[in-house]
Amino acid sequence: MGTLRVLLEKEITQIRRNPILPRIFVAMPIALMLVIPWITTMDVNDVKVAIVDNDCSSVSQRITSHVKGSTYFSFRGNATDYQSAQSALESGEIDVIILIPNGFERNLSSQQPKPIDLTANAVNATKGSLGMQYVMQTTIKAIGEIQQEKGLNPTSSDVIAIKYFYNETLNYQHYMIPALMIIVLLLICCFIPALNIVSEKESGTIEQINVTPVSRLSFTLAKLIPFWIIGIIVLSIAMLLAWLVYGLTPTGSLGAIYLGAALFVVTMSGFGVAVANISDTMQQAIFVMFFFVMIFMLMSGLLTPLTSMPQWAQDVTYLFPPRYFVKIMRAVYLKGATIAEIKMEYICLACAAVVFNTLATLTYKKQS
Amino acid sequence: MNMIEVNGLTKRYGNVLALSAVSFSVAEGELFGLIGPDGAGKTTLFRLLATLLNADEGTATVNGFDVVKDYKSIRNCVGYMPGKFSLYPDLSVKENVDFFAALFGVTLEENYDLIAPIYKQIEPFKDRRAGKLSGGMKQKLALCCALIHKPKVLFLDEPTTGVDAVSRSEFWDMLSNLKQKGITMLVSTPYMDEASRCDRIALCNEGKILCIDAPANLTKNFDTPLYALAADDMFALLNAVRSIPNMGDVYPFGEFHHLFSHSELDCGKVSDELSKKGCNNLTIKKIEPTIEDVFIKLMNNE
Numbered sequence: 001m002g003t004l005r006v007l008l009e010k011e012i013t014q015i016r017r018n019p020i021l022p023r024i025f026v027a028m029p030i031a032l033m034l035v036i037p038w039i040t041t042m043d044v045n046d047v048k049v050a051i052v053d054n055d056c057s058s059v060s061q062r063i064t065s066h067v068k069g070s071t072y073f074s075f076r077g078n079a080t081d082y083q084s085a086q087s088a089l090e091s092g093e094i095d096v097i098i099l100i101p102n103g104f105e106r107n108l109s110s111q112q113p114k115p116i117d118l119t120a121n122a123v124n125a126t127k128g129s130l131g132m133q134y135v136m137q138t139t140i141k142a143i144g145e146i147q148q149e150k151g152l153n154p155t156s157s158d159v160i161a162i163k164y165f166y167n168e169t170l171n172y173q174h175y176m177i178p179a180l181m182i183i184v185l186l187l188i189c190c191f192i193p194a195l196n197i198v199s200e201k202e203s204g205t206i207e208q209i210n211v212t213p214v215s216r217l218s219f220t221l222a223k224l225i226p227f228w229i230i231g232i233i234v235l236s237i238a239m240l241l242a243w244l245v246y247g248l249t250p251t252g253s254l255g256a257i258y259l260g261a262a263l264f265v266v267t268m269s270g271f272g273v274a275v276a277n278i279s280d281t282m283q284q285a286i287f288v289m290f291f292f293v294m295i296f297m298l299m300s301g302l303l304t305p306l307t308s309m310p311q312w313a314q315d316v317t318y319l320f321p322p323r324y325f326v327k328i329m330r331a332v333y334l335k336g337a338t339i340a341e342i343k344m345e346y347i348c349l350a351c352a353a354v355v356f357n358t359l360a361t362l363t364y365k366k367q368s
Numbered sequence: 369m370n371m372i373e374v375n376g377l378t379k380r381y382g383n384v385l386a387l388s389a390v391s392f393s394v395a396e397g398e399l400f401g402l403i404g405p406d407g408a409g410k411t412t413l414f415r416l417l418a419t420l421l422n423a424d425e426g427t428a429t430v431n432g433f434d435v436v437k438d439y440k441s442i443r444n445c446v447g448y449m450p451g452k453f454s455l456y457p458d459l460s461v462k463e464n465v466d467f468f469a470a471l472f473g474v475t476l477e478e479n480y481d482l483i484a485p486i487y488k489q490i491e492p493f494k495d496r497r498a499g500k501l502s503g504g505m506k507q508k509l510a511l512c513c514a515l516i517h518k519p520k521v522l523f524l525d526e527p528t529t530g531v532d533a534v535s536r537s538e539f540w541d542m543l544s545n546l547k548q549k550g551i552t553m554l555v556s557t558p559y560m561d562e563a564s565r566c567d568r569i570a571l572c573n574e575g576k577i578l579c580i581d582a583p584a585n586l587t588k589n590f591d592t593p594l595y596a597l598a599a600d601d602m603f604a605l606l607n608a609v610r611s612i613p614n615m616g617d618v619y620p621f622g623e624f625h626h627l628f629s630h631s632e633l634d635c636g637k638v639s640d641e642l643s644k645k646g647c648n649n650l651t652i653k654k655i656e657p658t659i660e661d662v663f664i665k666l667m668n669n670e
Contacts, residue, residue, distance in 0.1 A: 006470040010459070017458045204454035208513070211418050211448040212471045213440060 003214055007222030011196075015226060025188070029234050032180045033241040037173040047131035048094040050076045050085045057105035063098065063142040072134045089121050095128070096120045096135050108143070109152055174248055178329035179302045181238045182264075182322060186296065189231040189265040191289060193223045194272030198285040201276075216364050224269045231265045232258070251336030259339065260328040263349040267321045270356035277363035296322045321352035369432065371396045371521055371552040372417065376426035379412050386412040388575040389426065394554060394568075399547050401566030401583075402556040403659065409575040410556040411451060414525045417554070418448040431520050444472070447514035451526040453506045455513060457499025461490055464498050465512055472517035482549060483512045486542055504535035511542065515551075522546065524555040528562065540565045560660040571663050578666040583659055590657040592616075592665060593632050596624035599647040608645040619664060626655075628665055 015021055049067050053060045068075045076094050079085035085097045099117035107114055118135055122128030197220070200206040209219060239257075242248045250257055272289065279285035297303065299313065300322035306314055317323045324345040331337035331345075339346060372394035379387040387409045394400040402410045415421040417430055419439035427434065433441045455464045462476075465487070469476050480487070490508050493501065498509060507527055514522060524543075528536040540562060543553060555566065563569045564583045571578040571586075579586070597618070599605040606625055609618045615638075616629040635652050642650055 002473065003471060006467065010456070010463075010467050013463065014456065014458055203457070204450060204452045205456055207420060207450055208448070208454045208468075209471075210420055211443055211446065212468070213443045214471050 004218045004222055007214070007218055008225060011222050011226050015230075021192070025230055025234055026237075028187070029184055029238040029241065032184055033177070033238050034245060036180055037176050037246065040176060044127050044130040044134070045072050047073050047096055047127065047134060048076050049073045049096050049098060049135060050079045050088060050094040052079045052082050052085050052097060052099045054102040055100045055104040059105040059108065059143060059146050060100045062146055063100065063139055066138050066142040067098070067135075070134070070138055072131075073138075086119070089119065092121070094121075095131050098135060098139065105146075108147065109150070173246055174334060175330075177242045177246060177248055178333045179326065181235055181242075182302060182325060182329060183297070184234055184238055185231050185261060185265055186268060186293060186322065188234055189224075189227050190268040190272040190293065193227045193269055194276040194285055194289060195282060197223055197273065197276040198279050198282050201279075202281060220273055220360070220364070224273070227269065228262075228265050232261060235261055248333070250333045252332035252338060256332045256337070256339045257329065260325055260332070260346065260349065263346065263353055264321070264325040267349060267353040267356050270353065270360045271321075273360040274356065274363050277360065296320055299323075301326045318348075321349060321356070324349040324352070369396060370394060371398070371431055372400075372554060373429045374413075374417075374426070375428065377413070377416060377423045377428055378425040379409075379416060379421065379423050385575050387416070387423075390572075390575070390577055391426075392570055392577060392580055394552060396552055397547065397550050399543060399553045399555065399565070399567045401563055401569040402554065402572055403558075403560060403563050403569050403663070404556075404572035405558055407574065408572045410572065411525055414448070414450075414523050414554070414556065418446060418523055419443060444517075445520045446523060447517070447519035447521070448523045449510050449514040449525065449527055451529060453510060455498050455506075455510060458497060460495050460497055461501070461509055462494040464509060465516060468513040469516045474517050476516065479516055479518050482518055482546075483515050485545055486515075487512050504531055504538075507531055507535070507539060508542075511539075515546070520552060522551050522553045524553060526556050526558065528557055528559065536562070560658065560663060563659040569659070571659075571666060573663075573667055573670070576670075578663070578670070586659060586662045587657050590662055590665070592657075593629045594655050594657050594661060595627040595629060595633060595635075596621075596651075596653055596655045597627055597642075598624050598651045599642070600649045601647070605642065605647050605650075608642050608647055611645070612641065617668060621660075624651075626661060626664075628661075628668075 051060070051064055051067065053064070064075070064078070067073050076088075079088065079097070082097070082099055085094070085099075088094045089097055097117075097119040099119070101114040101116070104114055104116065116139060118132060118139075120128045120132040120135075197206075200209070239250070271292070275285055275288050275292075279288060299309075299317050300306075300320050301317070302322065306317055306323070309317070328337075328342060328345045328349070331342050370393040372392075374393065375391050376389045377387055377391070378385075378389050390409070390413065392400075402408075402413065404410055412421065416423050417428060417435060419435055419442050422436060427436075429435065430442050431445050433439075433445075435442060456467070459467065465476055469479070476487075486508050490501075490505055490512070493505065498506065501509060511524075511527070514524075528539055531539065536559070543555065544565070546553065557563075566583060568580060568582050569586070570580045581589075597605060597609065602620070602625065606618060606620065609615055609625065609627060614630060616627055618625050618627045635654070639650050639652050642652075
C-alpha cells in the first residue's frame with residue numbers, strides 16, 4: 001500500500017506539472033456542455049417557407065399569418081408562380097413551398113375542395129420530413145379556424161392529441177447532454193491513462209520501474225486512480241452545468257448515475273490499459289484507441305438510436321460497454337429509472353468491467 | 369561466491385541471434401567490463417540479468433538468485449542504469465531520487481553516505497527538472513537513483529556513451545569509489561580506452577564473448593609483433609603493405625596503420641621495400657598493443 005501511495009503522489013505531481021492536461025480537464029466539460037448542445041441539435045426550426053398564393057383569399061391570408069407567426073418557420077415571402085418557387089427550393093433558399101390553388105376558399109365548403117400542394121426539400125431528411133409535418137399542422141390549423149368561423153365542420157386537426165413522453169418539448173439538447181457526459185468520461189478515463197502508460201514506455205522510464213520491486217498492479221492502479229477521480233469530478237461539473245445552463249437535472253437518483261459512471265470508468269480504463277499494453281508507441285496506441293472509440297460513439301446509441309439500426313448491428317452492440325452506460329444515463333436522467341428497473345444494464349456493465357480488466361491483466365503478463 | 373554467474377545464455381529475436389551461449393562469472397566486489405561494438409549483445413545481456421527479458425536457453429544467477437525463478441529477490445538487490453536516460457524529466461532532481469528511494473522503502477538520508485560523493489555534485493540543482501539537466505548531470509542523477517537502495521550489484525549499460533571525455537573520466541573515478549564500498553559492478557562500454565579501468569573485461573562481438581581476462585594480461589599475452597606505419601599518402605601505404613605477400617594484416621588506426629605481423633620484421637628492409645612502391649616520408653616502429661589491437665586480432669581469428 002505504501003508503494004501505491006508513493007506512485008500516486010508521483011502521478012499527481014506529474015499531472016499537475018503537465019502544461020496542458022489540467023486545463024483540458026476544466027475546459028473540456030465547459031466547452032462540451034456550453035457549446036455542443038447548441039450546435040449538434042436535430043431540432044427543426046427556421047424552416048424556410050415560401051407561399052405561392054393563387055387564391056388571394058382570407059384563407060390564404062390566414063395561412064400566411066400563421067406561418068409568419070410560428071417560431072418554427074421563417075417566411076420567405078410570396079412567390080409569384082410555382083416555377084420560381086421551385087427554383088428557389090432547388091437552390092436551397094427555401095425548404096417548403098405551400099401552393100394554394102385558385103378557388104380554394106370558394107371550394108372549401110364543397111365536398112371536394114382542391115387540395116393545397118406542399119413541396120419540401122428532403123436532402124436533409126429530418127428537416128424535410130419534420131418541416132413538412134409542421135407546415136401541415138399549421139395549415140390545417142389555419143383552415144380549421146376559418147371553417148369554424150364560417151360555421152363549417154372543421155377538417156380533422158384537433159382530433160389527435162400528441163404528447164411526447166420523457167422529453168415533452170422534444171428538446172434535442174436534453175437528449176444530447178447525457179451523451180456528452182459519456183463522451184467526456186470516455187476521453188478522460190480511456191484515452192489519457194493509456195497514453196500515459198505508453199509514454200512511459202516510449203521514454204523508457206517503465207524499464208526503470210520494472211527493475212524495482214514495484215508490482216505491475218500497483219503501477220497500473222497508480223496510473224488509473226487519478227483519472228477515475230478526475231473523471232467523476234468532471235462528470236459532476238458537467239451535471240452542474242447542465243442544471244445551471246439548460247435546467248436539466250436527473251429525474252432519477254444521483255446514486256444511480258454515479259454507480260453507472262463508476263462501473264463505466266473502470267471498464268473503459270481497463271480497455272485503455274489493454275490497448276496500452278499491446279502498443280509500443282503513442283502513434284499505435286492513439287490509432288487503435290481511435291478506431292474503437294469511433295465505433296463506440298457511432299454504435300452505442302450515443303448519437304443515433306440503437307433501434308434504428310439493422311438487427312445484426314443491434315446484436316453486435318451488446319459487445320460494446322458504452323451501450324449499457326448510454327442506456328443507463330438516458331434512462332436515469334430523462335425517465336427517472338431506478339437501479340432495480342435497469343439492473344440488467346448494471347450487471348452487463350459490471351461483467352464488461354471484469355472482462356476488460358482481465359484482458360488488461362493478461363496482456364500485461366505477456367510482456368516479460 | 370560469485371555475484372554474477374552466467375551459463376550458456378542464448379537469446380534470439382526472431383532469426384537474429386543476439387546472444388549465443390554466453391558464459392562468465394563476476395566475483396563479489398569486482399568491476400567487470402563488457403567491451404564491444406554496437407550490436408555485440410551487451411544491452412540484451414543486461415536486460416536478461418536485470419530480469420527484464422527471459423533467455424531462450426541457459427541460466428544465470430545474480431547474488432545467488434536465479435534470474436527467472438527468483439526475479440523478485442533480484443529486483444531488491446540490483447541497481448540498473450539503462451543506456452538511455454530514463455528518469456522522469458518532469459520531476460526535479462530531488463523528487464526523482466526521493467521517488468526511487470521510496471519505491472525501495474528507504475530514504476535519501478538513510479543511504480546518503482553511499483551516494484554522497486555523487487549527489488553532492490548535483491545537489492546545487494536539486495530543484496531543477498531532470499529533463500533540463502546537462503548530459504553529464506543526467507548520468508550522475510541516474511547513478512544516484514540506481515544506487516539509492518544500496519544494491520549489491522550494479523548494472524551500468526554504456527553509462528559513458530555520449531558524455532564528454534572529462535566527464536567520462538570522472539564517471540570512472542566514481543565507479544572506482546563505489547568499488548571500494550564493495551559493490552559488484554557490470555559495466556558495458558564501446559570505448560576500448562575505458563577497459564583499463566576495469567578489474568577484468570570480456571571482449572564481445574556479435575553475441576559471443578571472445579575472451580575474458582584482466583586488461584593488463586590481455587595486452588601482455590598479445591604474442592603478435594605489432595608495428596605502426598605512417599607515410600604521406602596513407603591510402604597508398606595501406607595498399608602497398610597489403611600487396612607484399614606474408615606481411616600479415618594491416619588496418620587503419622588513427623594517424624597510423626597497425627600491422628599485425630606474422631613474424632618479427634626488419635624495419636629497415638620493410639621501409640626500403642615500401643619506398644620502392646612509392647611511399648614517401650615513411651615511418652615504421654614497433655609498438656605495444658592496446659585493448660583495441662587485442663580486439664581486432666580476436667575478431668579476425670573468429
